[in-house]
Amino acid sequence: MAPMQPLGRERCLELLASVPVGRVVFTLRALPAIRPVNHLLDGETIIIRSSLGASLPSTATERGGAVVAYEADMIDVEARTGWTVVVTGTARLILDPARQTRYEQLLRPWVDEPMNCIIGIDCDLVTGYELGAGR
Amino acid sequence: MAPMQPLGRERCLELLASVPVGRVVFTLRALPAIRPVNHLLDGETIIIRSSLGASLPSTATERGGAVVAYEADMIDVEARTGWTVVVTGTARLILDPARQTRYEQLLRPWVDEPMNCIIGIDCDLVTGYELGAGR
Numbered sequence: 595m596a597p598m599q600p601l602g603r604e605r606c607l608e609l610l611a612s613v614p615v616g617r618v619v620f621t622l623r624a625l626p627a628i629r630p631v632n633h634l635l636d637g638e639t640i641i642i643r644s645s646l647g648a649s650l651p652s653t654a655t656e657r658g659g660a661v662v663a664y665e666a667d668m669i670d671v672e673a674r675t676g677w678t679v680v681v682t683g684t685a686r687l688i689l690d691p692a693r694q695t696r697y698e699q700l701l702r703p704w705v706d707e708p709m710n711c712i713i714g715i716d717c718d719l720v721t722g723y724e725l726g727a728g729r
Numbered sequence: 730m731a732p733m734q735p736l737g738r739e740r741c742l743e744l745l746a747s748v749p750v751g752r753v754v755f756t757l758r759a760l761p762a763i764r765p766v767n768h769l770l771d772g773e774t775i776i777i778r779s780s781l782g783a784s785l786p787s788t789a790t791e792r793g794g795a796v797v798a799y800e801a802d803m804i805d806v807e808a809r810t811g812w813t814v815v816v817t818g819t820a821r822l823i824l825d826p827a828r829q830t831r832y833e834q835l836l837r838p839w840v841d842e843p844m845n846c847i848i849g850i851d852c853d854l855v856t857g858y859e860l861g862a863g864r
Contacts, residue, residue, distance in 0.1 A: 598840045614806050619754050619761040619798075626754040626761065626798040630813045663754075663761040671749050674839050678765045704809050705733045705860060725840060 599724040606679045606722035609666070611635040616666035618642060618715070620685070633664070634701050640664050640681060640715040641688070641697050645708050660685050664715050675726035683718035687711055734859040741814040741857035744801070746770040750839075751801035753777060753850070755820070768799070769836050775799050775816060775850040776823070776832050780843050795820050799850050810861035818851035 601609070610616070611634075619628045631642045642664075662685045669676035688694060694712055703709040736744070745751070746769075754763045766777045777799075797820045804811035823829060829847055838844045 598842060615804055617752065617763070617800060617802075619763045621756075621761060625796055625817055626756060627817075628752070628754045628763065628798050628800045628815055630800075630802050630804065661760055663763050665752060665763045665765075667752075667765050669750055669765065680763055682760055682762075707733060 597726070601677065601679070601722035601724055603720045606681075606720045607635065607638065607717065609668075609677055609722065610640070610664075610679050610681070613666050613668060616640075616664050618644070618685075619663035619665065620660055632701065632704050633666075634697070636697075636714075638717040640683075640717065641701060642713050642715070643697070643701055643703055643709040643711070644713060645710055659687070662715060669725065673726065677722060677724045679720070679722035681715065681717045681720050683716035686714050686716070688714050732861070736812065736814070736857035736859055738855045741816075741855045742770065742773065742852065744803075744812055744857065745775070745799075745814050745816070748801050748803060751775075751799050753779070753820075754798035754800065755795060767836065767839050768801075769832070771832075771849075773852040775818075775852065776836060777848050777850070778832070778836055778838055778844040778846070779848060780845055794822070797850060804860065808861065812857060812859045814855070814857035816850065816852045816855050818853035821849045821851070823847040823849050 614632050615630055616633050617628050617630050631644055633640050633642045661682065664681045665678065667676060667678035697712050749767050750765055751768050752763050752765050766779055768775050768777045796817065799816045800813065802811060802813035832847050
């Protein structure tokens with residue numbers, strides 16, 4: 595069995611920025627929901643494009659809205675080493691045209707579904723663990 | 730951009746069983762929470778060992794309790810191919826001693842945290858997608 599080592603906020607955000615894909619966790623019709631998406635990190639805001647805007651509560655305006663979790667990990671199942679980072683924060687629709695254009699250029703959808711909204715997730719609470727550290 | 734192809738229930742469960750690790754999604758103090766765990770599939774029940782029993786509502790008895798989501802995926806970030814499976818179902822504490830012993834033998838924790846409970850997640854709702862299928 596491997597020890598689990600907590601990671602500091604900065605290291606967590608570095609790791610998150612080092613991978614292109616994570617999973618957004620939200621509540622949909624009172625049930626827990628999760629979807630893999632590709633992301634980029636702009637400062638301390640996670641940017642995703644998605645069709646899930648329609649699923650987020652209608653309260654998800656530019657000023658704030660639903661609290662979501664965002665998770666990324668990199669786990670080597672053979673070696674049983676790796677890391678996981680979880681961010682909890684408010685998801686906001688990004689409606690500013692300049693930011694929309696910039697993110698649309700930087701963040702291309704991986705699938706040919708309508709990606710009709712850009713969402714920023716504030717990194718309010720950041721936790722992470724390294725698995726198998728120090729072995 | 731790659732097409733996203735929905736997968737049938739049987740194929741989803743096959744894929745889920747083919748990997749050792751997934752992510753359990755639940756509600757903790759009214760916030761969305763997610764943790765990577767290792768799992769096994771016993772018929773149509775996902776078995777996980779975890780210390781999260783304490784976090785699940787106290788209603789999570791043998792008869793049922795919290796509705797959780799369980800996600801696994803395998804994504805090739807270079808090729809942008811892969812799959813994701815999401816199960817939504819009731820999480821039950823497994824208290825039957827014979828099943829406890831069996832699962833404790835079959836499912837070894839990857840980390841040296843106290844794994845004081847065994848949880849079964851019913852595969853009530855199963856959805857999955859293949860990414861980049863048919864390219």
